[in-house]
Amino acid sequence: MTTPHTRNWLQTLVAFDTTSRNSNLHLIEHVRDALAAHGVPVQLFKSPDGAKSNLFATLPAQDGGTQGGIVLSGHTDVVPVDGQQWDTDPFALTERDGRLYGRGTCDMKGFIAAGLALVPEFLAMPRRKPLHFALSYDEEVGCIGAPVMLEQLKLQGQRFDGCIVGEPTSMQPVVAHKxxxxxxxxxxxxxxxxxxxxxxxxxxxxxxxxxxxxxxxxxxxxxxxxxxxxxxxxxxxxxxxxxxxxxxxxxxxxxxxxxxxxxxxxxxxxxxxxxxxxxxxxxxxxxxxxxxxxxxxxxxxxxxxxPSFDSADTEAINVLVQALTGDREKRKVAYATEAGLFQQAGIPSVVCGPGAITEAHKANEYVELAQLARCEQFLRKLAQSL
Missing domain, CATH: 3.30.70.360 (Alpha-Beta Plaits)
Incomplete structure (x- = not known):
């Protein structure tokens, strides 16, 4: 059963029109303030013109450590609704027949919402390693934002054990893409x-x-x-x-x-x-x-x-995600994600998130409540594994 917190977060995120041609700053600043209210350190890495921003936040380990751990990666921009015939307001979350409709529900604000909703639970867990959030801008127009963030994290000497990119895969691990x-x-x-x-x-x-x-x-x-x-x-x-x-x-x-x-x-x-x-x-x-x-x-x-992305079966992050999902099938997809960028930066990665890619970018985009519930369960297990 999806928690009300995830639904509330998704309603908030969908209401921000972050079509790639627009600024995402209002969404980013809202997330920053919400995390700061929990005492979570947040960094913003803005675009060269200052109109958009990435967000990077760390939930430290129990001993205060910030190195290592797992990155939860999601992009905040969405594709346009121009010319599409929607049955509902694309920027107002609508629930019907076990589905939540709205632009970005599937690609990929659902994953972000589930992660943010669980922050209080994550913070209460006695984790040995940190958990990180990496939210980017302009993924839909060429993965423009993430490299800005990754370069800054590299300059800071940050190290990570792995990254989960929450693109819609129906919560099935994807180990490679073109x-x-x-x-x-x-x-x-x-x-x-x-x-x-x-x-x-x-x-x-x-x-x-x-x-x-x-x-x-x-x-x-x-x-x-x-x-x-x-x-x-x-x-x-x-x-x-x-x-x-x-x-x-x-x-x-x-x-x-x-x-x-x-x-x-x-x-x-x-x-x-x-x-x-x-x-x-x-x-x-x-x-x-x-x-x-x-x-x-x-x-x-x-x-x-x-860049393309191809992860070895023996990568620790793959082994972990397969164990947490109970799914050991090898999947590779034709669509691109930011996983290749994280891999290029030396961060082992896997793609796994709620929703079906076949529903992304379309009119009446939706994510099933059951998918969000599976995502919540997965993220809880992930945090517990740390």
């Missing part, structure tokens, strides 16, 4: 009246050639691998998802811009994949364009990225 890499490409040709085609250089058509090349690379990964059968999509994927260009039907377009992403299996180097895209541009596409227009150019810009 990396995500998002790129923008800008193609610059030469405008001309469409009746004088030879005097122009068509940016859209050359962009189309490059998009087809990206699709060819994707087909090669699908046909030739490498593969990992534990993933739902067992190979690296590439896809172009946005494009714009041109000003009129009778004008050769001077500019075309598109965005593409690839999700690489652990062990594959993202720079090597991007290098194949850029090699095609340098060796084939640009020479063709410049025969038409000497000043033609193609530019690439990295928009976002998160």
């Amino acid at each position: 990396g995500i890499n998002v790129w923008r490409c800008k193609v610059h040709g030469k405008a001309a009246h469409s009746s004088l085609t030879p005097s122009g250089s068509n940016a859209i058509e050359y962009a189309a050639r490059l998009i087809c090349r990206i699709r060819d690379l994707a087909e090669a990964f699908k046909a030739q691998g490498p593969y990992d059968p534990f993933f739902d999509v067992p190979y690296t994927t590439m896809t172009t998802n946005r494009i714009s260009g041109g000003i009129a039907v009778n004008t050769i377009p001077e500019h075309c811009e598109f965005a593409y992403e690839f999700r690489n299996l652990p062990g594959m180097v993202p720079d090597d994949i991007q290098a194949q895209v850029e090699a095609y541009v340098q060796q084939e596409l640009l020479p063709r364009m410049r025969r038409e227009f000497a000043e033609a150019r193609i530019e690439f810009e990295s928009l976002a990225g998160a």
